[in-house]
Amino acid sequence: MANIWTIMIYELRRLMKSRSMVLNMFLLPLVLIFLLGASLSGVMGDQPTPTIDKVRVAIVNLSAKGIDGSAMISEFLRNAEVRQMVVPVETDNRQAAESGLRSGKYGYAVVIPADFDSRVQSGGEAKLEFILGKNPTDNLVVETVFDNYLSTVNYRQAAAVTLGPAVLSAAAPVAAETASVKLGELGEKGTGYTSSQYYAVSMMLMFLLYSGLTVSTSLFNEKENHTLFRINSMPVKGSQLFIGKMLGVGAVTVLQNAAIIILTHLLFGVHWGDQPLLLALFCLLMIVASMMLSIIISMFSKTGAGARSVVSVLTVCMTFISGGMVPLPESFVNSIGAFTLNHWAMQAILRMMLHADVSTIMPHLGTMALICLVMISIAVAAYRKVGYHE
Structure with missing residues (x-):
């Protein structure tokens, strides 16, 4: 056991x-993650959320009689939530509204029937x-905004017809109780990740694959330098x-892995989830x-x-097939990509x-875990058959 620790410490010193x-091992992954995350942010769709203009x-x-001619519409348009999206402008007639639409003065026009309030209050649509x-x-x-308002009014009218005229008062006036329009993203509830997160995972796994290259280089250096015989x-x-x-x-690779996770979080704001032990x-x-x-x-x-x-060829090929270079269709990644090492770790992370x-x-x-057990068994069998000698 003492020999193993001595060799391990020597290997650590040699590598460092x-x-x-x-x-x-430490700088190149961070540079690649920064460049890919910044240049391919449009591919991942992590652009700033747009805003709704009034x-x-x-x-x-x-x-x-103008806007005030309809007490219900006037009450509705004074609501704070509606005012965040709509700027009502009173116009004299339909022709003026249409002219303003053609010139770009207005973005939309609403025509209120003359009998709107009386029709609603009498139970009409x-x-x-x-x-x-x-x-x-x-x-x-x-x-x-307006469809939501009309739907609410007509719903209450239907309730009045069903339950009786006593509930008609609930239909007038109607204000927007909640926001009619809310701008959001499909991924804001945890179903989307940024390009920095995506490429932080893919590049980290690619460099972990390259750690095997360091093992191969170290083993063959002893043979090529003729120190293995001594x-x-x-x-x-x-x-x-x-x-x-x-x-x-392995110890150096663990340090490399920890450095990538910590530095990408501090420098690029990459969130690695809330399962550090599982990660x-x-x-x-x-x-x-x-x-x-x-x-x-x-x-x-x-x-x-x-x-x-x-x-090197296997590392690049597996990284590409698993979607590490550029996002690939899920059907491809989940079929052919499933035969790569980094697919399972990447999807899990x-x-x-x-x-x-x-x-x-x-x-x-x-x-x-099953892949590791199989590969350990193959490696042990290969060592027993071939051995490590000059």
Whole structure:
């Protein structure tokens, strides 16, 4: 056991002394996350939420008494919630309203029948005439506001017909009790993530896959520098050297992983969810899986360059297929992407960011654990068959 710890500490010192290694493992991931998150924010749709501008609405009362000619409409338009979206402007007649719509002076027009109040108070249906403007968004906003009002009035009228005239007083006047229009996003309840979150996960997992490349490089350096023969002449077993190197690289990778999570949160505001222990477990499983994959490849490769090439190609391919480079269709990611290592960890971490229920994440954890067990078994079998020697 002492030999394993000695080899691990030596490996740690060797890796941390290399400036290029430190830059590639700690600085490069942060740079990539920043660049991808900033440049591809439009792809993920995390743009600032737009605002609703107030719409100037021409009000035409056919009773020739202006807005005040209808007590119900006048009461409705004085409501604070309605005023946040509609600016009522009294006009003399329909022609003036239509002229203002054509010139862009008004965004919408509402024509109030002369008998609107009396019809409603006698139990009739509430109707208004709408004249659309040039802007579809303004039309939608104003239609929603007035349609909500008319629906409320007519609902109360139907109740009055059913329950009797005693409830007619509830229909007049009617004010907007709640906001008629609310601007929001489908993802604001935890169903969407930003580009910075997405690429923080994908780049972190890609660099965890690259940690296997460090293991492969370290193992072949001993062979290529002809130091493995001298180590084997000492009272050190090949398995001890093997395990010590893996632990050393694993410790550095854990530091790299923690640095990515902490620094992206502090610098870029990336929220990693509220399950830190579960997040750490997925990262640990990803490190184990990537190292086992690299070891299996190294056992059957004749040269270090060949092993590094295979690991690099597999890392890039798995990152792309799992949607790590650019968001891909779910049908593709969930079919072909499911055969990659980082797919299961990536989908689970993204769900953690969205505060998904733990029960939806546990299947991913079970799959990752099974993958690690299978790869550990293959790596052990490969070591027993091939061994680690010059």
